Amino acid sequence: MAEVKILVEGFASGDFSDEEERTRATITLIEDGDIKIVVDPGVLKSQDILISALERNGLSVNDIDIVCITHSHINHYRNIGMFPEAKTLEFYGLWDKESVEDWNENFSEDIKIIKTPGHDKSSISLLVKTKNGSVAVVGDLFWKENYPEKDPYADSPEKLEESRNKILEISDWIIPGHGKIFKVKK
Numbered sequence: 148m149a150e151v152k153i154l155v156e157g158f159a160s161g162d163f164s165d166e167e168e169r170t171r172a173t174i175t176l177i178e179d180g181d182i183k184i185v186v187d188p189g190v191l192k193s194q195d196i197l198i199s200a201l202e203r204n205g206l207s208v209n210d211i212d213i214v215c216i217t218h219s220h221i222n223h224y225r226n227i228g229m230f231p232e233a234k235t236l237e238f239y240g241l242w243d244k245e246s247v248e249d250w251n252e253n254f255s256e257d258i259k260i261i262k263t264p265g266h267d268k269s270s271i272s273l274l275v276k277t278k279n280g281s282v283a284v285v286g287d288l289f290w291k292e293n294y295p296e297k298d299p300y301a302d303s304p305e306k307l308e309e310s311r312n313k314i315l316e317i318s319d320w321i322i323p324g325h326g327k328i329f330k331v332k333k
C-alpha cells in the first residue's frame with residue numbers, strides 16, 4: 148500500500164480578504180515502495196517551506212523521483228525546477244529531462260492516473276491505494292471540499308462535472324488543489 152501525505156497545505160485567493168491576492172497549491176507527497184512523488188510543487192513565498200516539509204519526512208529534493216503536475220497552471224508548477232533530477236509526470240507524458248514517454252493508466256500497483264478534464268483540458272488526478280482507502284489527488288478539480296460549486300475558470304463546466312462525479316465515485320478521500328484533505332460522503 149502506498150502512503151499519501153500533505154507536505155504543504157494550500158489556500159486560494161480570496162482566503163485573505165484583507166491582503167493582496169495570493170494563492171498556494173496544496174503540495175502532496177506520495178510514497179509507493181521506493182518511488183517518491185511530489186505533486187504540484189506550486190508557488191511558495193520561499194522554497195524553504197517545501198524543503199523543510201520534505202526534511203520533516205526524512206527526505207531531500209534529491210530523494211524525489213517524480214514530480215507530478217496535475218495541470219499546467221503556474222500556481223501548480225512554478226517550483227518544478229527544485230527537482231532537477233526528478234522525472235515529470237503530466238497529462239502528455241512522463242518526462243525525463245528532454246525525453247518523454249507515454250504513461251500507463253495503471254502507473255503502479257497502487258497508483259492510477261486518471262484524466263480529469265474540466266478545470267483545464269489537460270488535467271490529471273492520481274488515485275492512490277492506501278491503508279485508509281483510496282485517496283485522489285486532484286489538483287483544481289476541487290479547490291477545497293466541495294468548492295467552488297461553479298469554477299469560474301473552468302475550461303469546460305460540463306467536463307468538470309463529469310470528472311468530479313467520476314472521482315467522487317471511486318475515491319474515499321480527496322486532496323483538493325488549494326485546501327485540506329476531505330472525506331468523500333457516500
Ligand SMILES: [Zn+2]
Pocket residue numbers: 218220266287
Ligand atoms: Zn488551476
